[in-house]
Amino acid sequence: MNLYSLRIDDHDVAIAADSTVLQAAQEASIAIPTLCFLEGLSAVAACRMCLVEVSGNDTLLPACITPVQEGMQVHTATPRLQDIRRTLIELLFTEGNHVCGICVANGHCELQNLAVEVGMDHSRLPYRFPDRHVDLSHPLFGMDHNRCVLCTRCVRVCDEVEGAHVWDVGWRGEHCRIIAGLEEPWGAVEACTHCGKCVEVCPTGALFHRGDTTDEKHSDPARLQALMQARQQQRWNP
């Protein structure tokens, strides 16, 4: 196995040459905040939370999709990066309608936790309060676009793991939103197998079980990793 040596903050790391900077950081027990990234799904660098500084590079690079290189020097928590991460979280909070106190995911929300992690005690940016809708056409689940951060985990898990590709991304800019089927009500999309994987991987309260009320959604992304592992080891083959 070809190994690369690199330096992340004050740690020397040696890791397989086909790894990403995020994997190398995890190897060195350095926590880089992530939101759209989820072990078991393809990485898309949508949220930019994992941006790092790499010596010799003018631009910031998303750790989840940046391959390691020999001799790379990575900085994960400079004041500049910390300020950018807080601004990103403020952008997400002000761009949608995130009302934590009455959310199904209150207390178990990755966005809410990231706000604490980046030290957001208020938003320095004005709130937009966009007019968005809630899709309750599915018999088991609901989709509240007010709480969606467009991480596309639902799109990826449905396509890559369930193989149904119910979800996709429609429109552009401020109108960008997750769509079901060909922009249909979720309940009308026959491809949906009702498996609930999208609900399980959603980092916020955007996708939820219809019976859930405030604080009741407890997602466990580790279940996806257990499923992927079982498939890989063919543990459930007849």
Added chain:
Amino acid sequence: MEPVSPTIPRKQRLATVWLAGCSGCHMSFLDLDEWLLELAQQADIVYSPVACDRKDYPAAVDICLVEGGVGNTDNLVLIQQVRANTTVLVSFGDCAVTANIPGMRNMLEGADPVLRRAYLELADGSGQRPHAPGIVPELLERVLPVHEVVPVDVYLPGCPPSASRIRAVVEPLLRGEWPELSGPDLIRFG
């Protein structure tokens, strides 16, 4: 030589204000229970919907906890008085910090659609718009977080902030120190 008089430390002047919010933050303030007795020894409560009868916001207030967003013309007048007469303005709870639940009416885009929705469209047939100029304060077009209207000194998020979280802010302020807030116990929304 002049006799030296012992210096009695001046009691801090504390106020709490209720704007567009549910009063839950004030209920949480009352959850401070027996610590309220200590608070009463260290501070004079000079204006508060739960601890004082005074109707006009007084001058020279040291610390003010402001619950709620700025949602109507009364809120707007009061928050400006609060800012002008207060040294340390604390944005108290998620409605003050983010507009939170009162801010959900902002999605209807304007005071008129909100009143129409609440009093006519959702009425059982006998609905009518309230009209009492000078008595019922007019809604502002949008509910705003306090810091989008006047400068804020300390942010105390939570829906509501727990009593221990409130104490973590008020206690250092009474000592003349700045509260250091971080971590899920002190700054998590919701």
